[in-house]
Amino acid sequence: MGRVAELAGVSVRTLHHYDDIGLVRPSARTSAGYRAYSAGDVERLREVLAYRRLGFGLREVADLVGDPSTDAVAHLGRLRGLLLERRDHADAMVAAIDRELAARARGLKVTPEEQLEMLGARLYDAIGGAYTATRRTDPRIAAQISDALGDAHTVLNVGAGTGSYEPRDRQVTAVEPSAVMRGQRSADAAPCVAAAAESLPFENGSFDVAMAVSTVHHWRDPMAGLREMRRVARRVVVLTFDTDEPGWPDRFWLTRDYLPEFASLLAEFPSLAAMANAIGARAEPVPVPWDCADGLFEAYWRRPAAYLEDHVRRAMSVWTRVGQEAEQRAVQDLTADLASGRWAERNSALAGLAAADLGLRLLIT
Numbered sequence: 001m002g003r004v005a006e007l008a009g010v011s012v013r014t015l016h017h018y019d020d021i022g023l024v025r026p027s028a029r030t031s032a033g034y035r036a037y038s039a040g041d042v043e044r045l046r047e048v049l050a051y052r053r054l055g056f057g058l059r060e061v062a063d064l065v066g067d068p069s070t071d072a073v074a075h076l077g078r079l080r081g082l083l084l085e086r087r088d089h090a091d092a093m094v095a096a097i098d099r100e101l102a103a104r105a106r107g108l109k110v111t112p113e114e115q116l117e118m119l120g121a122r123l124y125d126a127i128g129g130a131y132t133a134t135r136r137t138d139p140r141i142a143a144q145i146s147d148a149l150g151d152a153h154t155v156l157n158v159g160a161g162t163g164s165y166e167p168r169d170r171q172v173t174a175v176e177p178s179a180v181m182r183g184q185r186s187a188d189a190a191p192c193v194a195a196a197a198e199s200l201p202f203e204n205g206s207f208d209v210a211m212a213v214s215t216v217h218h219w220r221d222p223m224a225g226l227r228e229m230r231r232v233a234r235r236v237v238v239l240t241f242d243t244d245e246p247g248w249p250d251r252f253w254l255t256r257d258y259l260p261e262f263a264s265l266l267a268e269f270p271s272l273a274a275m276a277n278a279i280g281a282r283a284e285p286v287p288v289p290w291d292c293a294d295g296l297f298e299a300y301w302r303r304p305a306a307y308l309e310d311h312v313r314r315a316m317s318v319w320t321r322v323g324q325e326a327e328q329r330a331v332q333d334l335t336a337d338l339a340s341g342r343w344a345e346r347n348s349a350l351a352g353l354a355a356a357d358l359g360l361r362l363l364i365t
C-alpha cells in the first residue's frame with residue numbers, strides 16, 4: 001500500500017479511506033497474506049485520482065468509475081477531453097489576463113464586467129470579440145464550399161461562428177457554443193443553437209448536409225464531432241487542415257521560419273486520412289487566394305506585413321494559443337526580415353502566384 005501511495009502521490013490514509021468506503025478495494029494478497037493492489041485495482045485507483053484532481057466529488061467519482069458500460073479506454077478518452085477543455089480554458093484566461101494587464105499598463109479603467117469576464121472565458125469567448133475585424137467570407141472559398149454542398153436544401157453549420165460561408169440560398173441551422181460568437185451573428189443570419197459538435201441535439205439524418213468550416217481543430221474531440229455530423233446528416237462537408245505530409249510545417253513560411261510552435265498546437269490533431277475515414281470522405285485541396293478576403297491564419301501568405309498588425313493577429317486563434325512570448329518573437333523576427341529584404345529574398349517564388357496550397361482541405365462525402 002505504501003508503495004502504491006508513493007507512486008500515486010497520495011497518502012496511505014487516503015488509500016485506507018477509499019478502501020473503507022468501497023471506492024478502491026485492494027483485491028490481491030501478498031505472500032504474507034496482506035491485502036495488495038492488483039493491476040485492475042491500480043487502473044481503478046488511477047481513474048479515481050484523476051477524476052478527483054479534476055474536481056469531482058467522491059460520490060460523483062464512485063458513479064463514474066462504477067459505471068459498467070465505461071471501460072478503461074473510454075475513461076481515458078473522457079479524462080483527456082476534460083483536460084483539453086481545462087487547457088483551452090486556461091489559455092482563454094491567460095489571454096484575458098494579458099488584455100487586462102495591457103489595459104492597466106496604459107492607465108485604462110477596467111469595468112467590473114470585464115473583470116468577471118475572465119472567469120467564464122472560453123477561448124472564443126475571450127478572443128471572439130476581435131474576430132469580425134478581419135474574418136469574413138472569401139468568395140472563392142465560398143464557391144468551392146457551395147459546390148461541395150451540391151443540391152442540399154437543409155444544411156447544419158457546426159462551429160458556425162459569426163456565419164461566414166453559411167449559404168444564403170438554403171435552409172440553414174447553425175450550431176455555436178460560444179456566446180460571444182453567437183452574439184455577433186447578424187440579425188438576419190440563420191437560427192443558431194448553443195451546442196458543441198461532440199453532442200449535436202438533433203435526430204439521426206435530420207439534415208441533407210452538415211458542414212464545418214475552420215473549426216474542427218478547436219473541438220475537444222474532433223473524431224466524435226465528425227461522427228456526430230455523419231449521424232445527423234446524410235452528407236458531410238468539412239474545411240480542415242492536412243498534417244499528414246511529413247514536413248508539413250515547412251509548407252508555409254510563417255510556420256517554417258517564424259512560428260515553429262504552430263506544429264505543436266496540432267500535435268494531437270487527427271490525421272486527415274483518419275478524419276476522412278471516419279466520415280467516408282474524399283479530400284480536395286482548397287487553395288488560398290493571394291488576396292484572400294477572410295483573415296484566416298494562412299490568408300496573408302503574399303502580404304507578410306499584415307502579420308505585424310495587432311488586429312489581424314487577434315482574429316487568428318493561433319497567436320493566443322502559442323502564447324505572448326512566441327508571438328512577440330515571431331513579430332520581431334518578421335519585422336527585421338521585411339526591413340532587411342531577407343523575407344523577400346527567401347520567398348521570391350511567391351511573388352507571381354495567384355493562389356497557394358497551404359494545406360487547407362475540403363472533406364466531402
Ligand SMILES: C[S@@+](CC[C@H](N)C(=O)[O-])C[C@H]1O[C@@H](n2cnc3c(N)ncnc32)[C@H](O)[C@@H]1O
Binds near residue numbers: 163165181213214218
Ligand atoms: C475559427 S472559428 C470558425 C467560425 C466559422 N465556421 C467561420 O468559418 O468563420 C471556430 C469556431 O469554432 C467554435 N467551436 C469551438 N469548439 C467547438 C465545439 N466543440 N463544437 C462546435 N464549435 C466549436 C468556436 O467557438 C468558433 O466560433
